[in-house]
Amino acid sequence: MNSDDMRTILGVIGNVTSFLKFISLLPRIWETWKYKEELIYDYHIPAYRVIWCIMWVLYSMPFVHPNSILVTTSNCVGAFICIIYHIIFFLIFKKARRSMVAEYIVEFVFLDGLTWITLAAFDSHSTRSGFVGFFCDLFGIIGSFSELACTIDNVVGAVVGFILLLLFAGYYCVDRFRTIKLSPIDDC
Template identity: 30%
Template sequence: MAGISGHWAFAFGVLGNIVSFIVFLSPIPTFYRIYKKKSTEGYQSIPYVIALFSCMLWMYYAFLKTNVTLLITINSFGLFIETIYVGVYLFYAPKKAKVYTVKMLLLTVVGGFGAIILVTQFLFKGVVRGQIVGWICLVFSLCVFVAPLGIVRKVIKTKSVEYMPLLLSVFLTLSAVMWFFYGLLLKDINIAAPNVLGFIFGILQIVLYAIYSKKERAVLKEQKLPEIQKPAVIVEDENTNANKKLPELTQEQIIDIVKLGLLVCADKVHVATCPNDTNCGVKATNNVENIPKLQTVEAN
């Protein structure tokens, strides 16, 4: 029976590694944008510093245990990728943000983690040391899982899911499920307990996304309805564009056209008044042919 639970624990641990791997890679688009724009654009470094500190804590706890190898593998990757994120942030952040990030690193990674190692190494031994570190990890994980309550509150207040990505919520929920069963099958409450809260908050975020995204689409649809009835404006714009395509005549061309009209009219009158004069037709033809700028008008 113990062998079967061990196999199931290994299976859930592998699935937890896969899902957590995707969660750790989810900020890559954000940092690619930072790299392209050479600026952090108001992004905060706190999530990445806290994630780095969390990975270090779980790594320390895993080394004190004997049956949580898969906890070591995923947190090793998390430690690596979060270090890169913090490094990129420090490279492109403005001076004020850099100073704040360095202070956070000194407070958590150096001060906090260093103090935990010193206290547990010198004051506790054996199994008790592992239990103390486990309880520290449990409390810290609960604080991390409570953090999304700020996003939930913002979604309810603004009635918008703009700041709550659905895919990340789904993967965080799946991660909580996998690690809960991993800890449960290993009978490790320090791993299982925090993920119960993580699962509850994950489901809450997904439900809120479903509710408010549907309302948001309905509002957008209502706002777009009045914009459909605008045929008069479109026709007017087309007429305006058609008028703009007509060539503009210069003052000289207009004078030539007027002269041409007057000459043609004069010749017709002359032909009508002297039908017996054989030179009338010749004069009219010569007058029309001697107009110098007729070809210019036709070309334009």
């Protein structure tokens, strides 16, 4: 097996896993449409995924990184699914429209700048793919951590709660020692 065959096999596996990741948004899209409640889900993570997908599409363009059609297909499908979610969200929730438009303007200004810098400042495929690939990887790492943000909040809350529990237990024991006049070794 040569390196091109191995690259194709790994690319197909990557496409399948990416497709499954993007398909995981479909229950969110359905629940948003069905319940029409803005508090169930917000639009920030799918908006983030749109910019991430478009960055990977930029990376896979022939002028940046040639022969990357598998990267293009999976990320075009992902961007399409996220854009469908945003269209539904935009149609249902009137309060969020202004902030959604502002967020997309910022994202596309960033993408436009990234594209212009890539084309103007770098003259070879390796430097262009390295530059755009850095941002793709950076945004991928940030995206992975952003989905863990609520878990981190819960862990910090649990640790603080445990510390408070220990403090309350300590104050309870100290208060009992003073009123009963026991030694600390006898009671706790």
